Amino acid sequence: xxxxxxxxxxxxxxxxxxxxxxxxxxxxxxxxxxxxxxxxxxxxxxxxxxxxxxxxxxxxxxxxxxxxxxxxxxxxxxxxxxxxxxx
Numbered sequence: 001x002x003x004x005x006x007x008x009x010x011x012x013x014x015x016x017x018x019x020x021x022x023x024x025x026x027x028x029x030x031x032x033x034x035x036x037x038x039x040x041x042x043x044x045x046x047x048x049x050x051x052x053x054x055x056x057x058x059x060x061x062x063x064x065x066x067x068x069x070x071x072x073x074x075x076x077x078x079x080x081x082x083x084x085x086x087x
Contacts (some may be wrong), residue, residue, distance in 0.1 A: 033041060 033044065036044070
């Protein structure tokens, strides 16, 4: 039992170390960004956010299309079966 507990603690420590590295990297990027001139900040943020938002919107749209098609097919199959039994 002691070995398992040490393993779990080791995983938690490794996750904390990785998280601290990500936070440190993000702090550096943020500091670099706020030191740029305002027009460069706007241009850089737009260059990153516009494609990112477009990609997220496209992914959500495709996921909803798949879900809508799945539910529409389910209704068609049930509807045909009920009509076939009633006739």
